Amino acid sequence: MTDSELDRASAVTPQLGKRERLVAAAVQLLHQQGIERTTLADIAQAAGVPVGNVYYYFKTKDDIVAAVIEAHAQQIRATLAAIDARHRSPKNRLKALMGQLAGQSELVAEFGCPFGSLCSELDKRGAAAGLPTGELMRLPIAWAEEQFRSLGRAEAHELALDLMAAYEGSALLANTLRDPTVLSGSARRLDSWIDTL
Helix, strand or coil: CCCCHHHHHHCCCCCCCHHHHHHHHHHHHHHHHCCCCCCHHHHHHHHCCCHHHHHHHCCCHHHHHHHHHHHHHHHHHHHHHHHHHHCCCHHHHHHHHHHHHHCCHHHHHHHCCHHHHHHHHHHHHHHHHCCCCCHHHHHHHHHHHHHHHHCCCCCHHHHHHHHHHHHHHHHHHHHHHCCHHHHHHHHHHHHHHHHCC
């Protein structure tokens, strides 16, 4: 959530090992092109790795997708831990999360939410592939629920769902309309809503 996909793309450098370069390239390409349109050859080329070497690290495309899910999950956890460390109050933490998400408005307008888009695509194929379809959404929802609970809200789970639904809906509209201001405006309104709690 903190780094844009483009920042991650620049991380696909020779200093990383081949597996890490493959995962970083896959993170970027799956966001930009989707799972179905991205081939193992695309990933290998973006990572600067011979396509034959891909199979040394990943036996199937679903193995790479699972590595991408884990990379996103690690990023989400790191972002939430950093927010926890920098902000003392639950309101400020929630607002910081909205700021992090809104900071990606240009990228989201172009390619969609990195997590929401992937989760939606995974849901369409996840049961057959055995991939965790909702994992990337559960992490921020559970974290937001903790923040709302710390504010003494009995309906903490519902508020967390509302918060993420508002963000994901705005991300979808920003992408559909190719208008980053949809997401940044929604983040400002969510900030105001958090202040009223």
